[in-house]
Amino acid sequence: MSTRIRRRALLAGGAGFATAGLGLTQLGAPAIAQGAQQLAIATGTTGGVYYPLGGGMAAIFSRVIPGMSATVEVTGGSVANLQLLGAGRVGMILTQVDAxxxxxxxxDRFANRPVPARAILVMYTNRMQVVTVASTGITKMTDLRGRRVSTxxxxxxxxxxAFRLIEAVGLDRDRDFRSRERLSPAESTNAIKDGKLDAYFFVSGVPASAITDLAATPGQQIRLIDHAEYVPAIVAKYxxxxxxEEIPAGTYPGxxxxxxxxxxxxxxxxxxxxPDALVTQLLAAxxxxxxELHRVHAEARNFKLENQKTAAAGIPWHRAAEAFWKARGATLG
Known part of the structure; x- marks a missing residue:
């Protein structure tokens, strides 16, 4: 990763780069091609996929866009990223469509505080993974009742x-668990190893490094809990x-x-x-x-022209992104 990329922990409301609500400095049409400019990219936890992919993008931006210095920010994830974007503390984010x-x-978390977010690229699919190990005896979602979990x-x-899945299963997130923690995936993996946690929820691309770590631990047999049967009820409400989808066997060790x-x-x-010109520069880069991104993480191979669909984006396109994809032959739809 480029030495120009700085890892900084950010939560919603934390510090970042901001000028004119863009999470950028020294911007404006003339400054896009000349002069120094900084771009903060909000990603996620270090145990997921957003962080390495964001780092790969930051390295590319810093190298190929004149005057650009891009930094990657470690955050709680999509909700925090959108809050940071809404506050103008970062300029670009990786996020799930539902958030x-x-x-x-x-x-929901953005009640009365809408964020003027616009899509510029549909990346890859995020998978809900309900992670446990064989020694817990947990084999189905209802077995989580009375257990120690992290959401x-x-x-x-x-x-x-996780809250939406728990609701669809018929469990109460505040009353039906022995304890409910709010841990990062890396922290959750360590808690299972230490016998302090029975299962955890993690939404990410695959393979996720934190889950791979658990699966590769001697003496542990990983188990991912099926839950696709609850999707229709969740879609009906949300x-x-x-x-x-299915995560193929062998995605993780064991x-x-x-x-x-x-x-x-x-x-x-x-x-x-x-600015339109900056969006075009970012997408072209x-x-x-x-x-280069394929070498950072396998999920970047799912950045495909045919995936650039309005329905997949979920939110409106930035006008420059819409023009960019149409010029490259995407139908959008």
Missing amino acids: AVDAVNGR GAPGSATEVM GPVYFA QTTPNKQMSVANIIAVREDM IWDNLP
């Missing part, structure tokens, strides 16, 4: 999605942002069966008022250097 839809419409880091879309689970798309988003 972005809530943010744009001012719902994800504060400010993460994992937490939002809209068609979720869909059923994973002997496919995992039937719930998925949601991921997007890159910026503020509606980001990503698209012209995809092989």
Whole structure:
């Protein structure tokens, strides 16, 4: 990762780069091609996929866009990222579509505080993974009653999605668990290793490094709990942002069966008022250097032209992104 990228922990409301609500410094049309400018990219926890992919993008931006110095921010995840974008503390974010839809419409965590987020690229599918080990005896979602679980880091879309899944299962998130923690995936893995946690929820691309760490631990047999049967009830209440998929057997060490689970798309988003020329530069930098991102993480191979669909984006396109994809032959739809 480039030495120009700085890892800084950010929660919603934390410090960041901001000028004119863009999370950028020294911007404006003349400054895009000349002069120093900084771009803060909000990603997620270090145990997921957003952080390394964001770092790869920051390295590309810093190298190929004149005057650009891009930094990657460690955050709680999608909800925190959207809050930071709304506050103008970062310029670009990686986010799940469900959280972005809530943010744009001012719902749930964003009640009365809509975020002017706009999609610029549909990335890959995020998979809900309900993680445990064989020694717990947990084999189905209802077995989580009375157990010690983690529903994800504060400010993460994992937490939002976990709550919706728990509700669909018929469990009460505040009363039906022996304890409910709000840990990052890396912290959750360590807690299971130490015998302090029975299961955790994590939404990410696959393979996720934190889950791989648990699966590769001697003496542990990983188990991913099926839950695709609950997707219709969740979609009926929260809209068609979720869909059923399978994580193939062998995705993680010792994973002997496919995992039937719930998925949601991921997007890159910026503020509606980001200058058109800068959006075009960012997209061209990503698209012209995809092989570099493929080496960062396998999920970047799912950055495909045919995936650039309005329905998949979930929220409105930034006008410059819409023009960019149409010029490259995307139908959008």
